[in-house]
Amino acid sequence: xxxxxxxxxxxxxxxxxxxxxxxxxxxxxxxxxxxxxxxxxxxxxxxxxxxxxxxxxxxxxxxxxxxxxxxxxxxxxxxxxxxxxxxxxxxxxxxxxxxxxxxxxxxxxxxxxxxxxxxxxxxxxxxxxxxxxxxxxxxxxxxxxxxxxxxxxxxxxxxxxxxxxxxxxxxxxxxxxxxxxxxxxxxxxxxxxxxxxxxxxxxxxxxxxxxxxxxxxxxxxxxxxxxxxxxxxxxxxxxxxxxxxxxxxxxxxxxxxxxxxxxxxxxxxxxxxxxxxxx
Amino acid sequence: xxxxxxxxxxxxxxxxxxxxxxxxxxxxxxxxxxxxxxxxxxxxxxxxxxxxxxxxxxxxxxxxxxxxxxxxxxxxxxxxxxxxxxxxxxxxxxxxxxxxxxxxxxxxxxxxxxxxxxxxxxxxxxxxxxxxxxxxxxxxxxxxxxxxxxxxxxxxxxxxxxxxxxxxxxxxxxxxxxxxxxxxxxxxxxxxxxxxxxxxxxxxxxxxxxxxxxxxxxxxxxxxxxxxxxxxxxxxxxxxxxxxxxxxxxxxxxxxxxxxxxxxxxxxxxxxxxxxxxxxxxxxxxxxxxxxxxxxxxxxxxxxxxxxxxxxxxxxx
Numbered sequence: 001x002x003x004x005x006x007x008x009x010x011x012x013x014x015x016x017x018x019x020x021x022x023x024x025x026x027x028x029x030x031x032x033x034x035x036x037x038x039x040x041x042x043x044x045x046x047x048x049x050x051x052x053x054x055x056x057x058x059x060x061x062x063x064x065x066x067x068x069x070x071x072x073x074x075x076x077x078x079x080x081x082x083x084x085x086x087x088x089x090x091x092x093x094x095x096x097x098x099x100x101x102x103x104x105x106x107x108x109x110x111x112x113x114x115x116x117x118x119x120x121x122x123x124x125x126x127x128x129x130x131x132x133x134x135x136x137x138x139x140x141x142x143x144x145x146x147x148x149x150x151x152x153x154x155x156x157x158x159x160x161x162x163x164x165x166x167x168x169x170x171x172x173x174x175x176x177x178x179x180x181x182x183x184x185x186x187x188x189x190x191x192x193x194x195x196x197x198x199x200x201x202x203x204x205x206x207x208x209x210x211x212x213x214x215x216x217x218x219x220x221x222x223x224x225x226x227x228x229x230x231x232x233x234x235x236x237x238x239x240x241x242x243x244x245x246x247x248x249x250x251x252x253x254x255x256x257x258x259x260x261x262x263x264x265x266x267x268x269x270x271x272x273x274x275x276x277x278x279x
Numbered sequence: 280x281x282x283x284x285x286x287x288x289x290x291x292x293x294x295x296x297x298x299x300x301x302x303x304x305x306x307x308x309x310x311x312x313x314x315x316x317x318x319x320x321x322x323x324x325x326x327x328x329x330x331x332x333x334x335x336x337x338x339x340x341x342x343x344x345x346x347x348x349x350x351x352x353x354x355x356x357x358x359x360x361x362x363x364x365x366x367x368x369x370x371x372x373x374x375x376x377x378x379x380x381x382x383x384x385x386x387x388x389x390x391x392x393x394x395x396x397x398x399x400x401x402x403x404x405x406x407x408x409x410x411x412x413x414x415x416x417x418x419x420x421x422x423x424x425x426x427x428x429x430x431x432x433x434x435x436x437x438x439x440x441x442x443x444x445x446x447x448x449x450x451x452x453x454x455x456x457x458x459x460x461x462x463x464x465x466x467x468x469x470x471x472x473x474x475x476x477x478x479x480x481x482x483x484x485x486x487x488x489x490x491x492x493x494x495x496x497x498x499x500x501x502x503x504x505x506x507x508x509x510x511x512x513x514x515x516x517x518x519x520x521x522x523x524x525x526x527x528x529x530x531x532x533x534x535x536x537x538x539x540x541x542x543x544x545x546x547x548x549x550x551x552x553x554x555x556x557x558x559x560x561x562x563x564x565x566x567x568x569x570x571x572x573x574x575x576x577x578x579x580x581x582x583x584x585x586x587x588x589x590x591x592x593x594x595x596x
Contacts, residue, residue: 014396021390022407028465029410031433032422048436094318101311102304113318116326120525120573122549122566124325126559127332150321157318176303182310211415213528218554229417233532236421243425250418257413265406272469273476 032254036060036247043243059248066245067238069252071224072231079141079227080209083148087205088198091152095160096186100172110161116154121214129218143219144212148205156201163197164190200271203264207257228253336563343557354564365565367540368548369572371456375544376523378460384515387467388508391474405475409468420532423462424449449534455541459529470515477511478504509588517580524573545569 030050035043036059037052064070097103098110132143151157167190175185191198216230226234232249239245261268337354341347358365394404414422426433427448435445448458485503494502530536530547537543549569553562 011396014393014398018390018393018398018404022404025407025411025465025468027433028422028426031426035425044431046431046436047440048431048433090317090321093314097311097314101307101314103308103311103315106311106315109315109319109322113322116322118521118573118577119326119330120521120566120569122525122546123333123570124329126336126553126563126566127329128325129553130332130559131329147321147325149317150325151318173303176306181306182314186314207413211417213417213531214550217531229415232417232421236532243428243431246421247425250421253418254414257415258410261410261413268409269405269472272472 032247032251035243036251038244040242040244056244059244060252063235063245063248064252067231067235067249068224069228069231069249072226072228075141075225076210076227076229079144080206082141082145083209084202084205086145086148086150087152087156088202089152090149091156091160091201092186092191092198094151094157096164096182096190098157099161099164100169100190101182110157113151113154114158117158125218132219138219139221139225140219141225144215152201152205156205159201160194160197163194167193196267196270199264199267203260203267204271206260210253210257333563333566336560337567338564339560341560343559347560350560354561355568357561358564358568364540364543364548368543368545371541371543372524372526372545374456375459375463375526376520378456379463379523380516380519382460383464383467383470383519384512386464387470387515388474388512390467390471391478392504394471394475395478405472408471411465412469416528417532419462419465420529423465424533427458449542450538452538452541455534455538459533459542462529463523470519473515474508474511477508481507506589509584510590513580513584513588517577520576520580521573524569524576 034050034052037055037057038059039052039054039056042049042052094113098106128143132138135142137143171189172182172185175189180188211229212227213229213233216227217233220226220230223231223234232253235249236246336347338349338351339347340350340353390408394401394408398404411419427450429435429445429447429450432448434448438445446454446458449455481504485507486499489499489503525546526544527546527550530542530544531550534542536547536551545565546569549562549565552558552565
């Protein structure tokens with residue numbers, strides 16, 4: 001009986017801490033939403049109220065029109081499409097090559113590329129900026145897009161290589177015997193088998209690009225070309241104390257990502273797990 | 280006789296196969312290099328080239344719009360001797376790292392341990408803890424700026440509700456970094472999910488072995504859970520550290536490095552030098568010092584890992 005009491009207490013403690021932690025996690029979201037729907041008058045009441053009255057939906061329509069947020073959304077999506085396509089395509093090619101094709105120096109090259117994971121981006125930032133400046137590409141999307149077409153990042157290559165390594169090599173050899181070349185093997189056999197890993201990379205690349213701030217900040221100066229993240233930051237300078245607007249605009253940037261998460265939840269968990277464990 | 284025939288037939292079968300294999304080898308070599316080409320070119324154009332260039336820049340007095348003059352190690356000397364902001368930014372960044380990495384690891388580990396107790400609603404809890412990770416850093420900074428607002432923010436109104444004095448949070452020189460560390464704990468969900476997956480992978484027979492020896496929960500934790508998890512902890516420490524040493528967005532959006540440089544994060548200082556003051560040479564030197572610091576810290580963690588990271592079996596990991 002004392003054992004069952006102890007077990008009950010233990011269970012209680014587990015749920016208590018988990019729920020308390022969950023509340024702490026949800027609180028900032030609640031604050032964000034509630035502020036995004038409040039009038040300026042109500043937002044500055046002390047002690048703060050939680051339920052907007054009335055619901056100030058205008059915050060959203062105002063915030064999203066005083067600054068051209070739709071324009072920023074289109075800009076962001078333009079970059080997204082080009083970056084995601086480049087990353088998925090070239091990291092798949094590299095991951096496949098490093099995992100399953102034999103060529104001299106392969107492991108050395110892979111090791112070198114992998115070592116860039118430790119490299120702070122600051123080291124390459126300035127010369128890369130100078131390079132794009134000398135090419136006249138400042139205030140264009142090229143500096144944000146082109147690097148994605150050159151391998152798609154060490155991390156993604158590593159992830160796909162790991163994934164390709166788990167597929168039996170007999171498949172390739174059988175296909176070679178039938179006269180297939182590596183391109184056909186990759187396209188017909190391997191890509192269908194590693195779709196989950198590709199979706200993981202697609203999703204995380206999409207989010208990384210959506211959230212990127214320093215890149216657009218450095219390369220884009222014309223406010224018509226801003227991305228959502230950069231637009232939101234500049235918005236802050238314009239409407240300093242308009243917390244309703246600022247929170248509505250922030251919500252508008254958070255919401256698509258949360259939506260994406262709920263659609264592809266399985267891939268998220270798989271992706272994080274894959275990255276953490278196999279490291 | 281039979282053996283000879285076998286040998287012959289094997290040879291006969293091998294002969295054409297061998298040439299075909301070398302054909303395959305040639306094909307693999309050709310396609311292998313072709314497929315890895317974008318990644319290799321990217322490595323040269325966007326990593327090796329810029330690294331060499333930035334090392335060269337770092338030994339010049341170059342600022343945009345003026346001529347470049349070779350000054351040797353002058354930038355590095357100036358950094359160490361004449362630039363109080365350099366040491367300030369280094370201190371700020373390390374302070375933040377030392378505060379937020381261990382705290383984040385411990386909180387994430389605790390959450391993962393709890394979630395691993397066969398709780399009901401695991402998927403919901405996991406989602407709740409993970410959601411904050413998804414918030415884009417600029418929106419995150421905006422939200423916390425508002426939460427920290429001394430007059431109308433959530434935190435101060437909660438404190439005042441229970442009769443405590445509020446804090447100036449990020450607007451106070453002493454509270455600014457602790458505030459940002461607190462903010463960073465909102466993102467522990469990522470490490471927690473990684474830890475949870477690791478915990479689920481701990482082989483059950485190890486726990487049974489402890490049970491057979493009459494060991495309790497504490498023993499299981501100390502002798503099985505913790506040792507099995509050390510590689511994952513190690514991974515999270517290294518990745519967390521590399522991330523916190525490169526904080527930029529919060530400083531840019533929330534504090535602008537202030538008050539009185541209390542949140543002058545290293546990369547923010549570098550950004551300012553390079554893109555506000557156009558001192559490219561000096562900024563490149565700052566970047567190289569950060570690179571060396573990250574290398575040294577990573578090496579330190581790697582070296583120490585020999586004493587505390589346990590890999591099941593040899594050469595596995």
